[in-house]
Amino acid sequence: MTGTDDRGAPQAARGNDAAPTQGRAVTFAGGTTAFHGRPQGSPARRIWGLIFRHLALYRRSWPRLLELMYWPVLQMVVWGFITAYLAGVQGNTASVAAGVLLGGVLLWEVTLRSQMGFAISFLEEVWSRNLGHLFVSPLRPWELVAGLAAMSVLRTVAAVAPAMILAFFLYGFGVWTLGPVLVAYVFALMAMGWAVALAVTALILRHGAGAEALAWGVMFGIAPFAAVFYPVAILPAWLQPVALAIPAAHVFEGMRAALNNGAMEWGHLGWALALDVVWMAGAAWIFLAQFHSARVRGALLNIGE
Amino acid sequence: METPALLVEGLTKTYRPGDTPAVDGLSFVMPMGQTWGLLGGNGAGKSTTIAMLLGLLVPSSGRVVALGHDMATDRFAALAGMNFSSPYIALPHRLTVEENLRVYAHLYGVPDSKRRIAELLEEFALTDFAKRPAGQLSAGQKTRVALAKALVNRPALLLLDEPTASLDPDTGDWVRTALERYRAESGAAMLLASHNMAEVERLCSHVVMLKGGRAVDTGSPADLLHRYGRDDLEEVFLDIARGRNREDAL
Structure with missing residues (x-):
């Protein structure tokens, strides 16, 4: 034969x-x-296939790349001038506060871009009505998630790195003065972004493109409780437990301790990472439940219509 | 006994409790190396059936075994050997033809993918359009790209949902010839949902007629023509769609 x-x-x-x-x-x-x-191929190759699909979009489109950097850089410039003004009128005591504000801006952008990088990469599949082809390929759901997370890392680096460099050259603030723990903080914030994006993706599976506004706006609703620019202690007592259930709040508490006193708050880092695990587990459960529900309802073919 | 390309047992799909089933107790065994047609009017259950065969849709009851793998428990092993084409599901339109094929070559783990893509571009006369975004192609060119994608992993089981819908007769004939050639070269099995009866008569060795989600008749096109005393499948289709039984037809 x-x-x-x-x-x-x-x-x-x-x-x-x-x-x-x-x-x-x-x-x-x-x-x-x-x-x-x-069975053919490896998980790594399938994940690379998904990453390649998105990188191909950026390879030929400089406006897309520019759009990635635009908002973080703009945020940095605006907040940079505000902090420069505060430092100028209030003397050196405000310099530390200025660093805390700029650190908050930069690290919050990491969370925001991580979430948007994941969710918008998924929306690209919805907009191009490509989900039907993806889900009849051997790509497993966890490989889809891994590919979207990888794209989120690449998009976040492309978006935030220019703003970090600009902060150093324009305002003399280097976020790397936090030391090696910066890597752990960034990871904790990105993981929170992925968890939120995974939940948003689940909602898009459930409600279709009608839920896409969440991909853009959901993080702005979390920001007031994430203690980005002020300590958790500033919040009303009843709201503080809510803030402390958010991984980012612990990262920013730790960041402020490091910048104000040079102290390393391992407890806050531990809480941030532990909460990330809980958030990721919850989001993964919601995603898998909605993915199964979409397969029962026959929604995978129609999302985007 | 050789493993069939598709084994379908009591396949049923009801979207909401109390609704009429979209597919109701469908059963068939499709051997390797053959092209079968899934025929029926609008709402007969063809698309729902194909979605269940592909694992996109969970059946309410019954089971699908594709290439020896139960789609309920082992669908990814089956999907590696399957592929699908439909004019109603787009490929990313901002990616070029070549990039689209590369993406799917990676997703299906195609060995020596550069060579395979070059073969497909040539076979489907797409070489001149390889660097063009898929969204800028004509309907006929898009169909050829979709078919090239569907064959990128040399599937043992190919599911086609109206592969020549909205194509002009020349392009439609070109696509049918390409499908015949692929089946003849590979020995793959193909299941084709189509409203084009001439296409079904030309490509299919066996036909499953669906009506109201049920298989109301099955057989080779020649058998059906003989049974209904008709000259072409379109008349058989109309007999079945309008509820004329064989005796009436005769």
Whole structure:
């Protein structure tokens, strides 16, 4: 069944009554091979396929790249001048506060861009009505999530790195003065972004493109409680437990301690990472439940319409 | 006994409790190496059936075994050997033809993907459009790209939802020839949902007629023509769609 006949056609393939060939490789004239009914590829390659699909969009479109950097840089410039003004009118005591504000702006952008990078990459699939093809490929749901998270990392780096560099050259603020713990803080904030984005993605699976506004706006609703620019203690007592249930609040408490006193708040870092695990687990549960529900309702083919 | 391309047992889908089933107790066994047609009017259950065969839709009851893998428990193993084309599901329109094929070559783990993509571009006369965004192509060119994507992993089981819908006769014939060639070369099985009876007569060795979600008749096109005493499948289709039984038709 695997050879070729005298016309160069595979023996397994003559007319509509050709013999079955499932479960084996069939070699044709010219040396090409059919791979029948067996798993192919690796998770890493499928994830790369998804990343490549999104990178290809940016490769030819400088406006898209510019749009990634635009808002973080704009935020940095505005807040930079505000803090420069405060430092000027209030003397050196405001310099530390200025650093805290700029650190807050930069690190909050990490959370925001991480969430948007994930959710908007998913929306790209919705807008191009490509989900049907993706979900009939061997791409597993967790590989989809990993691909979107990888895209979120790339988009966040492209968006926030220019703002960080600008903050150093324009205002003399280097967020890296936080030291190596900055890496852990950034990871904790990105993980929170992924968790929120995963929940938003689940809502898009449930409600379709009608839920896409959440992809843009949901983080702005969390920001007031995440203690980005002020300590948790400033919030009303009844609201403080809410803030302390948000991973970012612990990161920003830790950041302020580091910038104000040079202290390393391991407790806050631990809480941030632990809460990330809880948020990710909750979001993953919601996502998987909505993915299954979409398969029951037949929504995977229609999302985007 | 060889593993069938598709084994469908009692497949039923009811979207909401109390609703009439969109697909009701569908059963068939489709061998490897054949092209089968899934025929029926609008709302007969073709698209719902195909969505369940692909694992996009969870059946209310019954089961699908594709390429020897139960779609309820092992669908990703089956999906690696399957593919799908429909004019109603787009490919990313801002990606070029070549980029689209590369994406799906990665997703399906196609070995020596550069060579495979070059083969497909040539086979489907897409080489001149390889660097053009998919969204800028004509309907016929888009259909050829969709088919190239559907064959990128040399599927053992290919599901096609109206593959020549909205194509001019020349392009439609071109697509049908490409499908015949692929099946003849690969020995793959193909299941085709179509409203084009001439296409079904040309491509399919066996037909499942759906009406109201049920398989109301099945057989080779020749068998059906003989049974209904008709000259072409379109008349058979109308007999079934309008509820004329075989005796009436005869």
